[in-house]
Amino acid sequence: MALIIDTRTEPDRALALACETLEAGLPVAIPTETVYGLAADATNPDAIGRIYEMKGRPRFNPLICHVADFAMAERHVTFDPISRRLAEAFWPGPLTLILPLKGESAVHSLASAGLDTLGVRMPDGFSRAVIARFGRPLAAPSANTSGKISPTSAAHVEADLGDKLALILDDGPADIGLESTIVKVEGDEIRLLRPGGLDVADIERLTGRTVLRAETAGAAIEAPGMLASHYAPGAAVRLDATDVQPGEALIRFGGKPLPGEDKAALVLDLSPASDLREAAANLFAYMKQADASSAGTIAFGAIPNEGLGEAILDRLERAAAPRDGEAP
Incomplete structure (x- = not known):
């Protein structure tokens, strides 16, 4: 069973053990303001493979990479002016941007599902401290069996994946409780790929542009959360x-x-x-x-x-x- 460490009472121990586990190529369940994530080194194909295996996730379904700051993001993706403005306004926070991958990026193609774009987010809270200490982006889908209900507490993660994980960081209930909003900027247009914890109206107010809602049924998978059946309970x-x-x-x-x-x-x-x-x-x-x-x-x-x-x-x-x- 997984070791559970409370980040509020043992932050130094939590950071040290998280980085030690990540360096060993093993996933760690980390708290974010949206939901709990199953995080692993985004540059290590073995570590990323373990995420897919633990979740039973299809490998054509790309992962979001989480960064600690703009400098880390810019080592891997290219920002257009609108995306940069969105990031500056809403990061850290529940916004994922789909951006072109740089040729020199060390993020492994398993994380991007072989696409030439990458979903990038800067999370808020303790997870950001873990990424900063680790020094590399973390690929981190929700910490649950693929297609099932996303976890908003350490107890949810333990009940689902506790026998597969070495470490769960407990930071209490997630503040937002929904995964991030995912958008992709194409020219002057902003396309919504997944609604989430950031209200689309806030994006529209900032940019003065209407965010386009595309029909996703049968569409190519460009981001997490686009599968028709997802977030499903047993009932x-x-x-x-x-x-x-x-x-x-x-x-x-x-x-x-x-x-x-x-x-x-x-x-x-x-x-x-x-x-x-x-x-x-x-x-x-x-x-x-x-x-x-x-x-x-x-x-x-x-x-x-x-x-x-x-x-x-x-x-x-x-x-x-x-x-x-x-x-x-």
Whole structure:
């Protein structure tokens, strides 16, 4: 089982052991402000291979590389003016930029899934200190079995991957609770590849440009989170529920009861106060709690498609999508 170190009480020990483990080519579960990540040396193909193996992740699905500062990013990717402006405004934070890889980059092609672009993010919090001490970018998808619910606590990571990992860094619950927003700048256009913890409206306000939402069904995989079925619990998922069937688990929003919830296996409210940031922070933890109940189906009440609601709905639609072996 993995050793778990609390970064709030033992920061020096956590940093030292994390770097020692990463140098050995082994993944480490690290806390970020979005979700917990499964991090490994982005320049070491054996280390990256272990990420794919631990997660059971398809190798055509690229990984995000996390950097400590602009200097580290610029050793590996080229910034266009719009991307640089976005990075300067929102880094460190929940924004991933898809940028052209430099020919001299030491990031291994396994991390980029052989693409000539790379997803790059500068995380906030303790993970950034780990990257700075390690001195190289860390490839770090979410620390969970591929396609399943993303972890927002060290306990979530331990329950899923604890028997495969040597080290988990515990920094408490993730502040944002949703993966990063991923965008790609193409000329004067900004294209959204995955909604996430940064509200797209903030990007539009900064740049004065409308962020384009592209249809991703059947599209080439350019970034994580683009697979049709993803973030899935073991239970079936039913969206936009207006009532609750006996024995279902209900996750609702805004403090509004639904008919039949008195016979539900479990009732949770993402945010009784209708706060989308609170809802985002609770989403994955509540999905895990509902999945651990006796319910065969998790019913979700309506969630507004605005602000962070766009990212929440993206995760729920992928969680509800047909899974491998299921009819569409």
